[in-house]
Amino acid sequence: MAGTQDPSSLEEILWRSPSHVQMMGGYLHSNNILFYFAESPFFDATSNNASLAIQANYNEAFRHFVETREAFEGRIKTMQGLEFIVAYDPLQAAAGSNAQFAHEPSNVWVIRKQTRRKRAGYEDEVVLLSTFFVVGDCIYMAPSVASIVGNRILSAVTSLTGLLKTASTLPSFTPSHGHTYLPPTTKSSDAGQSGAQTQTSKENTPVPDADATNKAQSFMGAQVGASSTVQDLKTLAESFNLLSRYGDEYMDESPLMGEPGSFILSRVGDADRGAVSKQQQPSTTTVLGRVGTPQAKVDTPGKASEKGGGAADEPKLRRKKSKPAS
Template sequence: MATSNEPLDEIQWRHPNYAQSLGGLHSNNILFYFAESPFFDRTSNNAVLFTQATFNENMKFILSTREQFEGRLKQMSGLEFIVAQEPAESGPGMGTGVWVIHKQTRRKREPEDEIIVHAAYYVIGENVYMAPTLADILSFRMVTISSALSKCFAAADNARTWSPALGHIYKTAPSTTNNRAQALESKGATPMPEAQGNKAAPESKKTIQSAVDSRLAEHSFMIHMQYGGDYMDENPITGKPGEFHLTSTGRKDKLQTLTLPNLDTSFKTSTITQPDKKDTKGDKTPKTPTGMPSKQRRKKSKAGATPTSA
């Protein structure tokens, strides 16, 4: 028996003793067997008609066959339970054993009655079930799909790895060889225990390298976020204050060609530097720097000479 809080479309009802007392389920007693289930509505026309026929001798013939019982229900208006589909026979005396019962409301109209189906139930053997609605089926399917997708995304995220060289990649599943093929391999191809023990070394190195690459990538990204707006000249400035120049433009060489050459401040022999020499001459003017025009010397006139008049 189902509890009051349990949904009707999630329960299974059966009453073997009552089915045995009816002499087995067949067309004339399937509605009476269904009336004992929790799916049945006690306010329906079926319950009213069954009560009247039980206590009225003139109406007992209605309970003898299903055709007479349903014929009287079709003359009434209101809520009713009626057999919608009978078991289909696949052979002589054989059937599927599935009965379909509809819960519906009948309204008398001309020329045909208006019927509104509220629910469907099916009886398989002695078990009675309630058919789920289309909305319940779609809701269940959507929940199943969303649950499977959530697990799929988690598995895909675990299989994903990242490296600065390759970016986002997915780990490939290790190839599994057939046990029979492994048994047929030659002994010469069988690795030694030392080789088997060293298989974990490359994997550990790959793991360490991947961790190092990830750390370097994280550090590079941090530097980019901190100094991403700063730019460096292609030709850095070198030198010291007062002598700054670009490293690769040759500006310093051009400036050196424009500067004046060094002056020659050396003197020829003098009385100060060479006092022992007697034939000393007067001081001579220093040489002018190369490239500069020399001053013309003025001629001295002799003493006592007067300029001639024109």
């Protein structure tokens, strides 16, 4: 008979012994199933089954208790302590009223490990400890409810962990669209061309024209419904194109003013103020010819004016004689 083992490790093993089956007649039945189970590591040598079997080996008065399972279990039920009994017998379940099998036996036995406590005037108190299955000649322990629930929770957590690892790679980020879960759809080429043509710089900085945009799009093979990776590559190619064409140019914070040969740097806002002042100045008319300066005669006290008019005559305007056309 096998000794005791850790119950937690018994749930992970399966035991079978074809040699013991051959020694017991070649097959398992109701009268030898408990003795076959007693050879497995699931059996407890301190149980009432083991003590009754030892008494039957050394005492002829107990020999009849081990001949049939009904007599063996009947004697065990009169004792108090740990015991193993057959909870399900497939041969009895399949047997009919006329001593013939109503259906084919399933060959699956159920054995329970339990403790029995006698109480005067009351029924025995039975506490179930564990359940074992015998399928053919294989014996294994039924897992506990805590083990099943723990296994299901562990399986769910493992699946959720895998899901989170897969979902963490789905979001994509692009400067134009931000964080997205689906590949962003690009605008049509016509809309991109019209937007490039109408875009202007604040300080007259050259911008990529429609031909450069078309070249970048044809180079990267951009199309509607492209993935975010293709969109990023297209943006990178267009950036390199702009760098190669306008890399040495910059935007003037202080625009140049004046005429060629006498450029000057103006402060920010001078150009706007100069334009406003020009608009506020009144318009003047240009008169051909020179205008003489009027002269005024001042009368001296005590002297009479030499001429009878107080004001000097203004000089007449000189007209330029135009040459006759040849």
